[in-house]
Structure formats: structure tokens, C-alpha cells
Amino acid sequence: xxxxxxxxxxxxxxxxxxxxxxxxxxxxxxxxxxxxxxxxxxxxxxxxxxxxxxxxxxxxxxxxxxxxxxxxxxxxxxxxxxxxxxxxxxxxxxxxxxxxxxxxxxxxxxxxxxxxxxxxxxxxxxxxxxxxxxxxxxxxxxxxxxxxxxxxxxxxxxxxxxxxxxxxxxxxxxxxxxxxxxxxxxxxxxxxxxxxxxxxxxxxxxxxxxxxxxxxxxxxxxxxxxxxxxxxxxxxxxxxxxxxxxxxxxxxxxxxxxxxxxxxxxxxxxxxxxxxxxxxxxxxxxxxxxxxxxxxxxxxxxxxxxxxxxxxxxxxxxxxxxxxxxxxxxxxxxxxxxxxxxxxxxxxxxxxxxxxxxxxxxxxxxxxxxxxxxxxxxxxxxxxxxxxxxxxxxxxxxxxxxxxxxxxxxxxxxxxxxxxxxxxxxxxxxxxxxxxxxxxxxxxxxxxxxxxxxxxxxxxxxxxxxxxxxxxxxxxxxxxxxxxxxxxxxxxxxxxxxxxxxxxxxxxxxxxxxxxxxxxxxxxxxxxxxxxxxxx
Numbered sequence: 001x002x003x004x005x006x007x008x009x010x011x012x013x014x015x016x017x018x019x020x021x022x023x024x025x026x027x028x029x030x031x032x033x034x035x036x037x038x039x040x041x042x043x044x045x046x047x048x049x050x051x052x053x054x055x056x057x058x059x060x061x062x063x064x065x066x067x068x069x070x071x072x073x074x075x076x077x078x079x080x081x082x083x084x085x086x087x088x089x090x091x092x093x094x095x096x097x098x099x100x101x102x103x104x105x106x107x108x109x110x111x112x113x114x115x116x117x118x119x120x121x122x123x124x125x126x127x128x129x130x131x132x133x134x135x136x137x138x139x140x141x142x143x144x145x146x147x148x149x150x151x152x153x154x155x156x157x158x159x160x161x162x163x164x165x166x167x168x169x170x171x172x173x174x175x176x177x178x179x180x181x182x183x184x185x186x187x188x189x190x191x192x193x194x195x196x197x198x199x200x201x202x203x204x205x206x207x208x209x210x211x212x213x214x215x216x217x218x219x220x221x222x223x224x225x226x227x228x229x230x231x232x233x234x235x236x237x238x239x240x241x242x243x244x245x246x247x248x249x250x251x252x253x254x255x256x257x258x259x260x261x262x263x264x265x266x267x268x269x270x271x272x273x274x275x276x277x278x279x280x281x282x283x284x285x286x287x288x289x290x291x292x293x294x295x296x297x298x299x300x301x302x303x304x305x306x307x308x309x310x311x312x313x314x315x316x317x318x319x320x321x322x323x324x325x326x327x328x329x330x331x332x333x334x335x336x337x338x339x340x341x342x343x344x345x346x347x348x349x350x351x352x353x354x355x356x357x358x359x360x361x362x363x364x365x366x367x368x369x370x371x372x373x374x375x376x377x378x379x380x381x382x383x384x385x386x387x388x389x390x391x392x393x394x395x396x397x398x399x400x401x402x403x404x405x406x407x408x409x410x411x412x413x414x415x416x417x418x419x420x421x422x423x424x425x426x427x428x429x430x431x432x433x434x435x436x437x438x439x440x441x442x443x444x445x446x447x448x449x450x451x452x453x454x455x456x457x458x459x460x461x462x463x464x465x466x467x468x469x470x471x472x473x474x475x476x477x478x479x480x481x482x483x484x485x486x487x488x489x490x491x492x493x494x495x496x497x498x499x500x501x502x503x504x505x506x507x508x509x510x511x512x513x514x515x516x517x518x519x520x521x522x523x524x525x526x527x528x529x530x531x532x533x534x535x536x
Contacts (some may be wrong), residue, residue: 025093054109063126067140079144083131086172089478097128142165148285149174151181151183159390184387216426219419220332222419224287229414233308233407234331236331236347238338239251242352242354252292260286265292290333291334295338310361311324311325340439341439345438414430444511454468458530470489514531516529
């Protein structure tokens with residue numbers, strides 16, 4: 001790699017950005033709205049449509065097998081055993097009537113009738129039904145994995161930056177109109193320096209709590225580009241703050257504008273609704289899914305499963321078809337003082353802002369409208385991110401030593417290596433920004449230590465725990481909130497049943513240095529439990 005890094009440190013940020021990308025707007029002008037005059041006169045006429053001879057309906061399935069997926073119907077693909085069509089930014093499944101409508105709008109179907117010659121008809125429904133029922137027979141229909149509005153790096157390091165279908169990843173690249181990407185084939189040190197400077201520029205005004213939080217944010221900006229270099233799972237990103245008005249919405253809005261994302265309301269309360277939300281999001285084309293202004297505790301078995309899996313399996317809405325979808329999105333939540341329950345803590349990447357006690361009084365920002373700035377400069381910013389990745393690849397793709405062996409180890413290592421290569425940070429997802437135990441886990445840690453003090457190491461039954469609660473105020477005070485809400489001051493079958501279910505769920509789960517273990521032996525009073533500790 002050519003060494004041309006001399007005399008770069010004295011250049012201003014504006015100079016560096018202009019050298020690499022030309023003039024970049026620091027702010028966004030007020031939008032102007034114009035209403036076009038006239039009407040749309042681009043309607044397709046019969047003369048524009050190619051002919052489909054439907055005189056012999058019984059042979060039209062062969063016509064469909066040759067036509068679907070190429071030429072005028074090249075926007076039709078196969079996905080998960082279904083026929084789908086591509087519209088800007090979305091993939092839609094097709095039924096037989098919809099396939100017939102596609103053909104009728106694209107082709108002029110005719111039938112030869114004796115003494116009348118050619119007669120215009122609608123494409124017959126039965127051949128369309130046959131095609132939908134035997135999608136695997138449509139040999140020219142390509143398999144599609146998804147749509148992306150941003151360039152992506154393949155697993156071999158090649159960049160998908162030309163619009164259209166990529167046969168290796170089976171992704172369709174559909175950039176927005178006017179998006180210009182420039183990534184040097186072999187980035188020089190100068191190009192790397194300028195790219196890193198631009199990446200840092202819009203985030204210098206945000207009050208990240210620590211440099212580790214800023215480093216995590218840069219890692220999130222790179223992640224959607226790495227879905228094949230470093231496949232999922234990825235942690236859920238929590239962008240939090242001490243107070244409202246600290247800039248969470250701007251941060252997330254910039255990332256959504258950069259990579260394409262969807263903003264949803266609060267997390268669904270019911271697991272069935274959560275599953276539907278996840279499936280719907282994975283069927284879409286958005287690279288980032290944001291749950292905004294989340295309040296209270298985030299706790300979901302479906303999210304826990306999603307965040308440690310490479311794929312997601314669920315039944316598609318409105319049918320009996322099961323789909324296995326790649327879990328290749330970045331999931332985010334925003335909120336003030338959000339907490340996490342269940343096993344969510346280790347599945348969360350934390351980013352914190354601290355703008356002081358009166359964040360709304362902060363002034364003097366370089367960029368008054370950060371989301372608008374990112375919209376105006378999306379092409380240069382994506383180019384900068386990809387320049388850093390390509391530079392890292394050409395330099396040997398060095399990564400730091402693994403700090404864990406969990407599901408996120410490769411992602412953590414790769415992003416850390418990229419950030420270190422560009423001088424954007426030391427460590428991604430550093431220990432200092434990890435949540436450790438959830439608030440719920442802390443409650444169980446206290447309760448189990450209270451049980452250990454009460455009963456020592458001997459096996460106990462749920463009945464003994466209930467009896468101890470009736471006469472032990474300290475033990476009552478140590479109960480986790482979920483149990484305390486069910487305690488009415490005396491023993492009953494309902495509370496004992498709840499206690500048993502909670503202990504079953506927590507069986508052999510470490511809460512820092514202590515856990516509850518269910519014995520294979522039981523008595524007439526129920527199963528035996530022991531409280532075990534570790535010196536780790």
C-alpha cells in the first residue's frame with residue numbers, strides 16, 4: 001500500500017472532506033415542493049406489449065416456465081418456495097390471480113378463433129395456478145435472498161456496488177436514485193485518513209458518555225455492510241440517555257437514513273405479536289429495525305432466541321407456509337433508563353448519551369439538522385465506510401485476539417479490527433459498556449443469597465421456602481419483584497405453584513456466583529432444591 005500520509009494532520013476537516021468527496025453540505029436547506037402540471041401519459045398500449053398466444057391453454061405452463069424470471073418478467077423471483085415480485089424496496093409474494101394480472105399488464109394475450117382471427121383475452125387462470133403450485137419448475141426464476149439499498153461486501157471481500165441481481169449472495173441491489181458511491185480499488189493511507197475523518201465529523205457534537213460508547217456507535221455504522229463478511233447474530237443495540245433531549249433520536253435517525261431502516265413503536269407486549277413483528281421485518285428490505293421510546297423492562301423469549309440465531313423460522317402470515325429467514329438485520333431500541341429482563345442483558349450492546357441536567361439548553365452545534373445532513377451526504381458517508389473496510393481487507397484484515405467465545409465473538413473481533421485500523425477506537429463492545437446482569441438477575445442474586453443464609457447447603461423443598469417466608473421479614477424483602485407481586489402473606493397453592501415455576505426456569509443458571517439446582521430426587525412434599533455457590 002502506498003504511503004502518502006505526510007502533511008495530512010494539519011489539514012482541516014472541511015479540507016479533507018472536499019479532497020475526497022468535493023463540497024459537502026453542513027446543513028440542509030428548506031425543502032421546496034413543486035406540483036408537476038399535466039397528467040401521466042406513459043400508459044402502455046397494446047402495440048407496446050409482446051404477444052402471448054393462449055390458443056392452447058394446456059401448453060401455457062411451458063410458456064410460463066420459459067418466460068417467468070426473464071425479459072419482461074425479470075422482476076419475478078423465487079423465495080422460500082414461493083413466487084414473488086420485486087417492487088421498489090419490497091418483495092411481495094404472488095398468488096395465481098396476481099401472476100395472471102402481471103402477465104395481462106405485460107403481455108397481450110390472444111386466442112385464434114375460426115372466422116374471427118385473433119381475439120384479445122385475459123391470460124387463463126389455470127396455467128397461472130399450475131405455476132404457483134410448481135414454482136420449482138420455473139427454471140428461469142432466480143432464487144432471491146433479499147433486497148439491499150446499500151452496497152455490500154461478499155464473504156470473499158468483493159464489493160457489490162453495481163445495481164441489479166448478484167448471483168453469489170442472491171441479493172438484489174436497488175440503490176436510491178442519485179446515490180453515488182466511490183470506493184478506491186486499493187485505498188491509500190491518505191484515502192483511509194480522509195475516510196476516517198469524515199466518519200467522525202458528524203458525531204463529534206454528540207455527548208457520548210464515554211469513548212467506548214462512541215466506539216460502539218461507529219461499529220453500528222459499519223455492521224450493516226458486513227452481513228456476509230461477518231454474518232449474524234448481532235446484539236440488540238440500546239441507545240439510551242439520562243434525560244430526554246440528549247440526541248438519541250438524531251443518532252438513530254442518522255443510522256436509519258444511512259442504511260435504510262424502519263421505525264416502529266414500542267415493543268409488542270405479547271409473544272405472538274412479537275413473533276409477527278420479527279417475521280414481517282425480516283421479510284422486508286430495511287437493514288435496521290428500531291423500536292422507539294421503549295419504557296420499562298424489555299423482556300421477550302422471542303427476542304432472546306432471535307438475537308443468538310443466524311436464522312429465524314416462523315409461519316408466514318395468511319397461510320400455512322413456514323419460512324426460514326436470515327437474521328441479518330441490526331435491531332435497536334431507544335429509551336431513557338431502559339432495563340432488560342430474562343436473558344437479554346448479554347444480548348445487548350449499550351450506547352449511552354449524557355448531555356447533563358438540561359440538555360435542551362445546549363447550543364452551538366456544527367450541524368443543526370444531523371438527520372438531514374446524513375440524507376444529503378449519504379453517498380459520501382457510505383463511501384467512507386466502505387473505503388475503510390476495503391483498506392482493512394487489503395492490509396490483511398487483522399483482528400485482535402478474541403475476548404470471548406460467545407455467539408458475537410466474530411462480529412466483535414471484526415468490527416474491533418476495522419475500527420483499530422482506521423483509528424476510530426480501541427475495542428468494540430468493550431466490557432465497560434456491557435450490561436452484565438439485568439435488574440431482574442440482581443434481584444435473584446439477592447434472593448438466592450438470602451435462601452443460602454437461611455438454609456445453608458442442605459436440600460430444601462418449595463414448601464419449606466414458603467414456610468420461611470411467612471415468618472421471615474428479611475426473606476420477604478429479598479424476594480424478586482415477580483415473586484413478591486404474587487405473595488399474599490400466607491401459603492397457598494397458587495404461590496407455591498408460581499415459586500416452583502420460577503425455580504424451574506432459573507434451574508442451574510448462574511447469577512454471578514450463585515445458582516439454584518433442582519435435584520433428581522423428590523419427596524412427598526415435592527422436588528428438592530439446593531443453593532450452590534462458586535468461588536469464581
